[in-house]
Amino acid sequence: MGNLIKSEFYKLTRSGVFRFLFTVPFISAIILSLILNLSIKDTLSFNLGNEFSFISDSGEIERSLNQITLFKLTVIKNLPTLILIMCILAAFFISNDFTTGVIRNTILSGTSRTHIFYGKLAVYILGLIIITGIFPLVVTVMGTMLFDFEGESHYSIFLYIGRSTLLYLLHFIAISSIFMLVTMILEDSGKVISMTLLAFLLLTVGYKSLDHIPLVSTFYEYSVFNQISFVFTKRLTPGEILVSIISGITTFIIFTFTAKVLFQKKEIK
Amino acid sequence: MSKNILRTINLYKKYSDDYVLNNINISIKEGDIYGLIGLNGAGKSSLIRLITGLTAPTNGSIELFDGKSQNLSIRKRMGAIVESPALIPSMTASENLEVHRLVKGIPGKESIKHKLSLVGLKDTKRKKVKQFSLGMKQRLGLALALLGDPELLILDEPTNGLDPVGVIEFRELIKKLNRERGITILISSHMLSELSQLANRFGILHKGRLVEEISIKELNEKCKQHLLIKVDNVNRAATILENELKTNEFEVKHDGTIKLYALLDEVRQVSQSLTNNGLIIEQMTPMGKDLESYFTSIVGSSNNG
Amino acid sequence: MVYLTTLSFVLAFIFLIRLNLLRRGLINIKNQLREYNTQPTNQKISIGLFDKELEEVAVEINLLIESRLSERIDKEKSEHLLKQAIANMSHDLRTPLTSILGYIQLLEHDEQITDEKRRYLDITKKRTKRLQSLINEFFELSVIESVDYQLKLKKLNFTKLLWEILLSFFDQLEELNMVPEIDIPKEDIFIMADESAVRRVIENLINNVINHAIGKVSISLEAGNTSAILRVRNQASDLAIIEPHTLFDRFYTSDKTRSGEGTGLGLSIAKSLMLKMEGSITAEKVDEFLVIICEWKLSN
Numbered sequence: 030m031g032n033l034i035k036s037e038f039y040k041l042t043r044s045g046v047f048r049f050l051f052t053v054p055f056i057s058a059i060i061l062s063l064i065l066n067l068s069i070k071d072t073l074s075f076n077l078g079n080e081f082s083f084i085s086d087s088g089e090i091e092r093s094l095n096q097i098t099l100f101k102l103t104v105i106k107n108l109p110t111l112i113l114i115m116c117i118l119a120a121f122f123i124s125n126d127f128t129t130g131v132i133r134n135t136i137l138s139g140t141s142r143t144h145i146f147y148g149k150l151a152v153y154i155l156g157l158i159i160i161t162g163i164f165p166l167v168v169t170v171m172g173t174m175l176f177d178f179e180g181e182s183h184y185s186i187f188l189y190i191g192r193s194t195l196l197y198l199l200h201f202i203a204i205s206s207i208f209m210l211v212t213m214i215l216e217d218s219g220k221v222i223s224m225t226l227l228a229f230l231l232l233t234v235g236y237k238s239l240d241h242i243p244l245v246s247t248f249y250e251y252s253v254f255n256q257i258s259f260v261f262t263k264r265l266t267p268g269e270i271l272v273s274i275i276s277g278i279t280t281f282i283i284f285t286f287t288a289k290v291l292f293q294k295k296e297i298k
Numbered sequence: 299m300s301k302n303i304l305r306t307i308n309l310y311k312k313y314s315d316d317y318v319l320n321n322i323n324i325s326i327k328e329g330d331i332y333g334l335i336g337l338n339g340a341g342k343s344s345l346i347r348l349i350t351g352l353t354a355p356t357n358g359s360i361e362l363f364d365g366k367s368q369n370l371s372i373r374k375r376m377g378a379i380v381e382s383p384a385l386i387p388s389m390t391a392s393e394n395l396e397v398h399r400l401v402k403g404i405p406g407k408e409s410i411k412h413k414l415s416l417v418g419l420k421d422t423k424r425k426k427v428k429q430f431s432l433g434m435k436q437r438l439g440l441a442l443a444l445l446g447d448p449e450l451l452i453l454d455e456p457t458n459g460l461d462p463v464g465v466i467e468f469r470e471l472i473k474k475l476n477r478e479r480g481i482t483i484l485i486s487s488h489m490l491s492e493l494s495q496l497a498n499r500f501g502i503l504h505k506g507r508l509v510e511e512i513s514i515k516e517l518n519e520k521c522k523q524h525l526l527i528k529v530d531n532v533n534r535a536a537t538i539l540e541n542e543l544k545t546n547e548f549e550v551k552h553d554g555t556i557k558l559y560a561l562l563d564e565v566r567q568v569s570q571s572l573t574n575n576g577l578i579i580e581q582m583t584p585m586g587k588d589l590e591s592y593f594t595s596i597v598g599s600s601n602n603g
Numbered sequence: 604m605v606y607l608t609t610l611s612f613v614l615a616f617i618f619l620i621r622l623n624l625l626r627r628g629l630i631n632i633k634n635q636l637r638e639y640n641t642q643p644t645n646q647k648i649s650i651g652l653f654d655k656e657l658e659e660v661a662v663e664i665n666l667l668i669e670s671r672l673s674e675r676i677d678k679e680k681s682e683h684l685l686k687q688a689i690a691n692m693s694h695d696l697r698t699p700l701t702s703i704l705g706y707i708q709l710l711e712h713d714e715q716i717t718d719e720k721r722r723y724l725d726i727t728k729k730r731t732k733r734l735q736s737l738i739n740e741f742f743e744l745s746v747i748e749s750v751d752y753q754l755k756l757k758k759l760n761f762t763k764l765l766w767e768i769l770l771s772f773f774d775q776l777e778e779l780n781m782v783p784e785i786d787i788p789k790e791d792i793f794i795m796a797d798e799s800a801v802r803r804v805i806e807n808l809i810n811n812v813i814n815h816a817i818g819k820v821s822i823s824l825e826a827g828n829t830s831a832i833l834r835v836r837n838q839a840s841d842l843a844i845i846e847p848h849t850l851f852d853r854f855y856t857s858d859k860t861r862s863g864e865g866t867g868l869g870l871s872i873a874k875s876l877m878l879k880m881e882g883s884i885t886a887e888k889v890d891e892f893l894v895i896i897c898e899w900k901l902s903n
Binding site for chain 2: 643644645646647648649650651652658659660661662665669672673675676679680694697698701702704705706707708709739742
Binding site: 032033035036039040043044045125129130131133134135136137138139140296297 | 350351352353371372373374375376377378380381382383384385386387388389393396397398400401402403442446
């Protein structure tokens, strides 16, 4: 199992798509933090001055810039972007192994299919975390170094960051498991990309026209798609946190298990 | 000594309602190069897919390495190229090998260099696999299959799409592996003649059935054209062949029959000389045909039957 | 202080995990080596690749396995070549020998030949015939020893078969005044064997007796727990110089001048056949006697 993960990680770090998806947010994060820094110090001609502000997702206006706001703002909560990244990586990292026959080769060298599946899933999620995590991480770190924030290290702030990050990760992983299943069904990378985007479009349109039905809107509310951004709400009751955890874990288990069973029964071409 | 490396027992495979494999019993012994021959669609690939564990048989069983163990790890002792070699096009040859080295847990990166030089690809350096020619890809596929030094190597139509020079090189490499490293090899092809210079045993598949299992020795006996002569006094017959018919191209077999490889067009003259010297001819039959017509005769006859 | 404690706990935990991994790696290597030593496999060992030193150990072990493999292959190759050469040789010798016999026959028909020359011709013929039988036995041995030669083992009534073979030799043995003492149980003993191979083994044993034995000969059969045991006991003129374990070597003859009747291959053929039948054949000296013991598996 350790060897399999090592091998998958080796493949991941050498795949062009991953390198691209890693480099673009990395460089843009550096550029963004530099621009912000220079603007604040009036070195650049953007006169943001005292008017400089961000509007957070809750509608409140954040007057000042600190680590939390930076981190919160840069984490990808935007569902379409997240889905795009996930399906591109799934298409190139997982599907390609089906088309090139690498999975076939791994099976016939005596590796159990269960191990192959979990190794693949683990490294896929790891890759996604690296890709999506790099932007907020770099911006926050650069921000801390460049901005001279005043030490606002309240206990509650750390708690907030810790809680929302963990819950975010849980839902993030749950959504990844959905993509794992989709890829196991469709195999081909072109199909994976086109079908997911189409499905996403249809679901969004469908939801917009059906959200007046209470059942549908409740379902959406508790689904991982909503929860992933909901977890960044400033104050959550313990009940809401519990519901969020249950929603994430159930989604992950159901989709992973189905995908695994499917992979085990699969005729590998 | 002659242990079974692979044995299939009453193997059946059904897709929807058709049996693509019908009661297949083959056995491959240690050190064999086993040629699996059949027209396209005869069931070669299906059989190989069953052997390599890519699909499960509908019925019957497969014993690997003398049937000692049935668990999955026994497949670590096999290497295979099924259909096309499984390569990652955006990687170099050694990166491709590294992926599989990690999967299999083979210690030491030296094994990669060693396999690359074995198949003659050590000078490809930073060249990506997508820039490789078909022959190079096949060779890299072989290097992948050889990683971990398998005891059984399975090759599914490995020379498909290779140029004639490539085919010869590939064949020599296979022979070398078998000779120098004692690897048992299962190789499939749709042409008997292609494997006749490589394999030492053949299984001929037709429409999902094993129609014949034959050794190269038996095959050559069947395919070498000769006149089979049986007379009452073999010693005299030998002197007559030498003196009157002026030929040395004959063999006296263990059972006292003579195989005459010359004078095939002059059967009448041969029989006359023998009878003139007072010999009684008990049998005189022309035997043997070329490989391809032998193959067609087998496949054809079972076609009608 | 709190940070330091936390840090040391974390470090301790990491080292513990690592230690456990290393231990599991060692157990893994041990299991694979055990398999290598107890089963007929050339499989090299594979490991979890996380520690450089462990990996190096595995590399060195694999080099050892590799060198053992190439030694084995070299040995098998030369054995194979030898067998092949023998098979080919007997094959190539047979054809010219046949025509030599043909010419001898032609000469025999010549009326004008002198008596002296006819005597020479007789000797030539005899010697050629002997050469022919030697080559045939040689060929037979090489066929039996070849990998492709497989016997089909079936249930056989050994008691009945043994009587049948002994009877066929009776006249010959009586003529030589060598009628053996026979001790065969009344009940039928069934073994797993190939009939013609069993026949060949017993015939060779009796021929060996005819060619070399002096004095009393005894043949006994008994059924053990798992095997049927046949014993052929005789005195031999050159018993003092016989080394029982070399008796089954090819061309073994105690008579260094090789002038006797035997080809020296009969017992080798018997041994090869016994091995192919998953039985055994051994020889030992007991007092003044040479005893050859054959064992076959009993059939249930």
